[in-house]
Amino acid sequence: MSEPNWTNQTLWTGDNIDVMRGMNSESVDLVYLDPPFNSNRDYAAPIGSEAAGAAFKDTWTLDDLDVAWHGEVAEREPALASVIEAAGFSHGGPMRAYLIMMSVRLLEMKRIVKPNGSIYLHCDSTAGHYLKMTMDAIFGQAQFRNDIIWRRQPAKGLATRNMPTDHDLLLRYAMSDRATYNTQYVPHDPEYVRKSYRHVEEGSGRRYRLDNLVNPNKNRPNLTYEFLGVSRVWRWTRERMEQAYERGLVVQTAPGRVPQQKRYLDESRGRPIDTLWYDIPPVQGSSKERTGYPTQKPLALLERVIAASSNPGDIVFDPFCGCATACVAAEKLERQWVGIDISPKAAELVRTRLQRELGMFYTGVHRTDAPQRTDLGDLPPYGAPSNRQLLYGAQEGRCNGCLTWFPFRNMTIDHIVPRSRGGTDHIDNLQLLCGACNSTKGTGTQEELIARLQAQGIRN
Ligand SMILES: C[S@@+](CC[C@H](N)C(=O)[O-])C[C@H]1O[C@@H](n2cnc3c(N)ncnc32)[C@H](O)[C@@H]1O
Known part of the structure; x- marks a missing residue:
């Protein structure tokens, strides 16, 4: 375990991937994340609300697919790459883009959480089942503890064609059997x-x-x-x-x-909670805690998560902290906390909310710079992506000959114009081929390869 390279009550404005890559390993006790859900909506706070100006997008297209990330995931985590490929195959390219965005971040969270820590991923049924497989591939299936159903609101109106969806899903993972778990109670029925x-x-x-x-x-x-x-x-x-x-x-x-x-x-302390959380209402229009921030979660929900999986003094980390609900709940329960959000509103709202909801003056730090890891000696945290990683991402894991998806390790670099015919080593002249297509191409041209594959009925 290493010391955190930031101070308690730090709130970062920035992309969490950049910030997390600079955070020391094994330095937080509990991660709660409530990322965009791939809901195919864009969110904005109402004009005139405290959070006015806050907005974030939750639509994902193939344009959002960062080719270097894709390649990095494929090289470092072949099982995860297969899960992402399967999700893209059954749900479509935008799901693949979304899961790659999530995977590179979850891999950082795995590095940052302590060996006895816990992680809760808040999502809904849009991507929840793909995220469960993604989390299993990253954290290990044995680390999975619960899928918690939080009923956000009783279903409204008369649904004639579908059952209305009224719940979110929280996937809970414990890094080891020694992870903190404090039973929580609710009043008896x-x-x-x-x-x-x-x-x-x-x-x-x-x-x-x-x-x-x-x-x-x-x-x-x-x-x-x-x-x-x-x-x-x-x-x-x-x-x-x-x-x-x-x-x-x-x-x-x-x-x-x-x-x-x-x-x-x-x-009696009441009934120990199970995985059906029906007793916490969403943030109501008239509620004192409401900021108008899109998708704001209730304090009571975060208090339950934090009380269950951390102890006073522990460090709680929310990398998608929105209007800082997890930070306020952590402060209320005497935990240390650190939060990140890409929207500058988060830093503003944490100040207002700590003052209004806890009557305290925020003395923490607001940062916009990425931290420098202090647990690595002289090693740079990451190198520039390799050509293989970039090409893998650009080709979405498909061989440029037979167009079949292959794991990263099965891909070989090929010179599109062979070096024997004057081709250069520049990335514009490189592509990834599977082993079979590479030997079929030999020192031939790309056109010759495609003609051979067509003749064999492998390609149209
Ligand atoms: C579902 S909301 C979180 C709501 C929060 N739990 C609350 O109670 O207010 C998701 C948040 O993720 C933030 N976000 C999206 N992409 C991000 C990124 N790459 N880095 C940091 N924050 C990001 C959005 O600005 C948004 O505030």
Whole structure:
């Protein structure tokens, strides 16, 4: 693990790939990211709202495909490249472009999160299932913990053709079994309370339920004794049982009946949360926390994520922080935090929100420069992309002969005009061919290769 090369409460304005590439490895405890969802929409804050001026695009086309990134992913992560190719094949080129954009960033997050850290990716069903495969390829399937359904809003209106979609998905990964997990609780369902806590104590009026005191393990001689005329293997020692009885916490409803433990409703922490989060409403128009920032998430949602997967003092990182909801929630829960957003509005809004929602003056740092890693010695973090990477991206992983997709390692560099015929080493004269097409071409021209492939019925 390394020390962070930034200070607590730093908010960057910039493209997160540039900032993350300068952040030290293994330096944050929890990553929460709420990136564009590939929703095929562009977002802008309403004029007159606090966030007016904030806008971001969430439409992806092949023009967004950075060829160097594509090549880099293909070379460094062949399994991931195959997932992306499959997604592009079934969903289309824009999904491929979107997943490449996400992959290069997720690879950086994997490097930045500590070995015992966690990551939550917030998405929806547009790309969620492709993102799950992408995350599995990057973080490892064994690191996957939960897909959490957050019901953003009850479905509105009468849907006649489709079931209305009313939830987002949060994919939770833990870097190891030692990652922090603090169980969170929600109030019991009223129906459950009515059925389970059906006794009311005379005098105090406290609701309680009766719980089993019998030990499921029959082979416990030291816990086997007679109590109130009933012989059983009990969960407690005789001494503890007698003390609880004296305090009125053990009840025998009739002579000869098995004694039970009294459990009060007001001492229950509630129901441990599961993966269906139905109790957190979206940010309402009239809500105090509303900034008007497009796709703003509720503070309560971020508080739950942060409380579950970090401890006070830990570092929370949100690389797509929008109007800084995760930063405000982290501050509220006494965590350290760092955020990045490409929109300059984020830096403005974090200041306003910390003041308004927590009554505190922001003393953090707003940066626009990419940090310099201090955990690398003299090594530059990344070299310039190689010709092979650039060509792989430009050809979208397809051989320029048979037009079939191949993993990066199966591609060979070919001189379009062979060097024996005066061709140069300039990238304009280079292409990637699969091994079979390269040997078919030999020292021939590209036209000769295509003619041979057509004659063999491999190409139209
Ligand atoms: C879904 S919103 C995040 C909303 C945020 N969770 C909140 O509660 O306000 C996605 C954010 O990603 C930002 N974004 C998109 N591409 C980015 C990039 N390359 N680097 C940094 N931020 C980016 C957008 O400006 C937008 O604010």
